[in-house]
Amino acid sequence: MRGDAAGLPVPDLSGLAAREGMDPVITRHRHEVKRRTLTVLSATRITPNMLRIVFGGEDLADFTSLSPDDHVKLIVPGAGDQPEMRDYTPRAFDAAARRLTIDFALHEAGAATQWALAAKPGDRLQIGGPRGSAVVTAAFDWWLLIGDETALPALGRRIEELPAGTRVTSLGLVTAAEEEQRFDTAAELTALWLHRPAAAVADPAPVIAALERLQLPEGRGFIWIAAEAGVARAARDHFLTRRNHPRGWLKAAGYWVKGVADGHDKMLD
Ligand SMILES: Cc1cc2nc3c(=O)[nH]c(=O)nc-3n(C[C@H](O)[C@H](O)[C@H](O)COP(=O)(O)OP(=O)(O)OC[C@H]3O[C@@H](n4cnc5c(N)ncnc54)[C@H](O)[C@@H]3O)c2cc1C
Numbered sequence: 001m002r003g004d005a006a007g008l009p010v011p012d013l014s015g016l017a018a019r020e021g022m023d024p025v026i027t028r029h030r031h032e033v034k035r036r037t038l039t040v041l042s043a044t045r046i047t048p049n050m051l052r053i054v055f056g057g058e059d060l061a062d063f064t065s066l067s068p069d070d071h072v073k074l075i076v077p078g079a080g081d082q083p084e085m086r087d088y089t090p091r092a093f094d095a096a097a098r099r100l101t102i103d104f105a106l107h108e109a110g111a112a113t114q115w116a117l118a119a120k121p122g123d124r125l126q127i128g129g130p131r132g133s134a135v136v137t138a139a140f141d142w143w144l145l146i147g148d149e150t151a152l153p154a155l156g157r158r159i160e161e162l163p164a165g166t167r168v169t170s171l172g173l174v175t176a177a178e179e180e181q182r183f184d185t186a187a188e189l190t191a192l193w194l195h196r197p198a199a200a201v202a203d204p205a206p207v208i209a210a211l212e213r214l215q216l217p218e219g220r221g222f223i224w225i226a227a228e229a230g231v232a233r234a235a236r237d238h239f240l241t242r243r244n245h246p247r248g249w250l251k252a253a254g255y256w257v258k259g260v261a262d263g264h265d266k267m268l269d
Pocket of ligand 1: 069070071086087088089090102103104105106107108109110111112113114149150151153154201254255256257258259260261262263264265266
């Protein structure tokens, strides 16, 4: 991690807040980029299509993840000689126990999904990062978190880490009730779920229809969106153009792109 003389992270205050002329909303931290070799400790289905893998290893001694929407690069075998890299969220990290948890949303095909499906205790995996963390530092009256299966790890971690009493509404996009998850939190959580068929996970229409019905609370609110890129973009546009939500109080990312291996659009806003 880049640091000042006291070894503290140096925030980069450029970006969203400056455009809004208000206190910084997001503070960016850079971390030393490092490759780590981890060992699989366990692999458990937490829902029929969500596989939780807990990793351990001494390489985690100096692992840092400051924001729930951080990501690490998983380095997995590819079809040819070259390995493939895929982005995944540190769902949980226990520094004392040197344990890192990653949740895999299972889908039809892909190098990372295949690796995860075959993983068993004792298997090894190399990871890189996180390269940086974008920490929401401003205070908000409420939060709205919208995420599909790939974003539930970040969404769940955010809910769990919000301080006691914070008003947060989540909208989880899943295929069925059995894919819904429970998040333990001290925040005041309203958890909403939208079910859409597997064939429609990249279709913005059902999500936008749900957003049209959603009433936003009064006051300053931060909206976080992550899903298939077209869905995330449509949801972002809904809040910016239909609701006039301030651009600097919203963060949207495409976590995958339909039909594209390793496709993403991390900085829609
Ligand atoms: C910042 C960030 C954090 C992320 N965190 C997580 C996480 O914690 N857990 C997680 O599961 N994913 C997460 N993702 C999404 C994950 O990186 C992608 O889904 C990735 O494409 C999966 O790699 P793969 O090798 O399985 O499939 P790929 O080889 O990349 O893709 C193969 C095919 O599958 C399609 N595809 C990819 N993902 C899905 C999906 N979810 N549903 C249906 N089709 C899909 C692609 O469009 C492509 O056609 C994150 C992405 C980003 C950018």
